[in-house]
Amino acid sequence: MQSITIKGSQRESVGKVATKALRNAGKVPCVLYGGDKPLHFSADEVSFKPLVYTPNVYTATIELEGKTYNAILQDIQFHPVSDAILHVDFYQLFDDKLVTMNIPVRLVGNSPGVINGGSLRFAMRKLSVRALPADLPDFINADISKLRIGHKLYVTALANDSYSILHPDNTVVVQVRTARSAILTDEEEEEEGEEGAAEEGATEEAATE
Numbered sequence: 001m002q003s004i005t006i007k008g009s010q011r012e013s014v015g016k017v018a019t020k021a022l023r024n025a026g027k028v029p030c031v032l033y034g035g036d037k038p039l040h041f042s043a044d045e046v047s048f049k050p051l052v053y054t055p056n057v058y059t060a061t062i063e064l065e066g067k068t069y070n071a072i073l074q075d076i077q078f079h080p081v082s083d084a085i086l087h088v089d090f091y092q093l094f095d096d097k098l099v100t101m102n103i104p105v106r107l108v109g110n111s112p113g114v115i116n117g118g119s120l121r122f123a124m125r126k127l128s129v130r131a132l133p134a135d136l137p138d139f140i141n142a143d144i145s146k147l148r149i150g151h152k153l154y155v156t157a158l159a160n161d162s163y164s165i166l167h168p169d170n171t172v173v174v175q176v177r178t179a180r181s182a183i184l185t186d187e188e189e190e191e192e193g194e195e196g197a198a199e200e201g202a203t204e205e206a207a208t209e
Contacts, residue, residue: 001136003059004051008043034092093133102126109145113176118149124173131163147176
């Protein structure tokens with residue numbers, strides 16, 4: 001996974017007065033957790049933009065007083081009016097410790113169902129993944145080239161030996177629904193009919209209970 005470098009300075013004082021002074025100077029107070037003890041530091045607000053204002057996910061390389069720490073963004077607080085960054089929490093990464101991150105899903109290929117006029121529903125644009133830092137992917141590819149109208153792509157189809165996906169097996173990542181302008185193939189019409197019959201049967205069963 002790609003990393004963004006953030007150069008900061010350790011904070012000696014962590015009180016409200018010192019914090020306000022930092023923000024007035026265009027700096028953001030931060031805390032790095034995960035080590036022997038929390039590490040308080042500050043960095044220029046502009047240095048966080050490549051890490052925060054992006055649809056991609058990155059790790060952070062934090063440079064403090066000649067030392068380097070690998071970390072992930074754990075929490076961020078924004079000003080309710082100006083959206084300025086008020087505070088950032090990081091979690092330190094270690095090569096031998098598993099970490100959890102939300103990884104973007106990238107659609108690959110062209111869906112036959114969409115080409116025939118179906119409606120694509122992209123339900124899970126990010127997935128929670130647990131892995132060693134070296135195995136964290138930049139994104140997860142979801143191949144939709146076989147999705148016809150009425151088909152769903154479940155999270156199990158995206159399984160990988162390098163990481164664990166922390167979602168139930170029946171989680172739908174993307175599906176193709178019928179639209180009024182859709183042109184169904186014979187196979188898709190049969191599947192749509194079976195699905196409709198199943199739903200109708202379930203409704204009748206519920207009504208008799």
